[in-house]
Amino acid sequence: MKLLHVFQSFAPSPASARLGEVVRGARGCRHQIVSLDGDISASADLPARVSVGPFKAGRGRPDQLGLRRLIVDSGAEVLCTYGAGALDAGLANLAGPGLAHIHHHDESDPVKPGGAARLRSIAAAGAFIVFTSPSLANHAAATWRIPRDRLRLIPPGVDTRRFRPFPGHAVPGAMVTFGFIGPLADERAVVALVRAFTRTRSKTSMQFAVYGEGPARPAAESLARAKGARGRVFFRGAASPAVLDEFDVFFYGDNCPMADRIAEAMACGLPIVGAAAGDAPHMVARENLPILTAPRDVEAYALVLARLVNDSASREAIGAANAAEAREAYALARMTADYASLYREAAGRRRTAG
Incomplete structure (x- = not known):
């Protein structure tokens, strides 16, 4: 079976890593x-056996005619598109080749006006729409009115050889590092992270490492200075998920992270603290649920942080439960098998229809 994968950009991203x-x-x-x-x-x-290349200039612009020619010339049985920017290829497929189609919705890509209608169009023609986010899949069915039989939830897979509990976590009396990785886009939410940390009362030394860039960074840095926390709150810029092994607790507050990041933090054996919203309540281990709080409650966040910083046994128990859940629910082998099964299902339906 041959698959044609069309990306708006095949730059490093969670979607390219999953593929x-x-x-x-x-x-x-x-x-x-x-x-x-x-x-x-x-x-x-x-692997070298995978053909990767840009849209060929000889085909002209990636308009409907050029995309249709690309799909026909590929000789593929299944078309896979990734993110809103590649959805034009799915629409071009409707007008001509009619390959089995699987569209992968990117949870970091907001749906623009008309976007839900485009998704409904390809779903009505038989396309599957894949989500890695359980909350977004539910939203797509309830709000965007995508038929549930066209939705597929395939949670992210985590390489547990790379993301695994670090031996230095949960050492009684040692410095406790709270950490966040993600875009610093929402000023209110990012500032609330710093405010909650500075309100935390602890007998143990603690620090907060913030990895990410965005327009909210200056306001958050200003608050850290005003609270006298410059030596305890560090803004370290963009980073890869590899920095998770520096953390003792993953703290996101109201900055609900992508499903991939939650799964990676769980695999590293970290307690996860933040709003009981988005994907975290659907993903974390049962033992972690009590430390998810109501959104926008800085005092509640501070109380949870204080409990964790002063109780290494709780950190260890919650982190171990998350790591076990990640190995069971978010294993790479499970994710790979789910995609392989979907490829076969899509191709099989096209053959039957043909």
């Missing part, structure tokens, strides 16, 4: 990856 794992783990498929904007920088770690 890389699937390509390496799912046997019996041939893969062609096309980047509409020409960026193929995520291809470095892919």
Whole structure:
């Protein structure tokens, strides 16, 4: 079976990383990856057998005619599109080739006006729409009115050899590091992280490492200075998820993280503190649920942080439960098998329809 994967940009992202794992783990498929904007920088770690390239200039612009020609010439049985920018390829497919279609919705890509209607159009024509986020999948059914039989929830897979509990966590009396990784976009939510940390009362030394960039960073840094916390709150810029092994607790507050980041933090054996909203309540271990609080409650966050910083046994128990849940629910092998099964289902339906 051959699959054509169309990205707006094949730059490093959670979606490109997931596809890389699937390509390496799912046997019996041939893969062609096309980047509409020409960026193929995520291809470095892919096996040599995978064809990766930009949309060819010789085909003209990536308009409906050019995209239709790309799909026909690929010889693929299944078309996979990733994010709103690649959805034009799915619409071009409706007008001509009619391949089985799987669209992967990017949870970091907000749905613009008309976007839900476009998703309904491809779903009505038989496309599957894949979500990694349980809360977003529910939202798509309830608000965007995507038929549930066209939705597929495939949670992210985590490489538990790379993301695993760090031996230095939960050492009684040691410095406790709260950490956050993500965009610093929402000023109110990012400032609330710093405010909650500075209100935490502790007998143990603690610090807060904030990884990310965005327009909210100056206001958060200003608050840290005003609270006299410059030596305890550190803004370290953008970083890879590898920095999770520096943390003792993952603290996101109202900055609800993507499902991939939650799964990685769980696999690292971290307690996860933040709003009981978004994906975290659907993903964390049962033992972690009591430390998720009502959104926008800085005092509640501070109380939870104080409990964890002063109780290494609780940190260890909650973190161990999250790590066990990640190994069970978010294993790479499970994710790879789910995608392989969906590829077969999509191709099989097209053959039956044909």
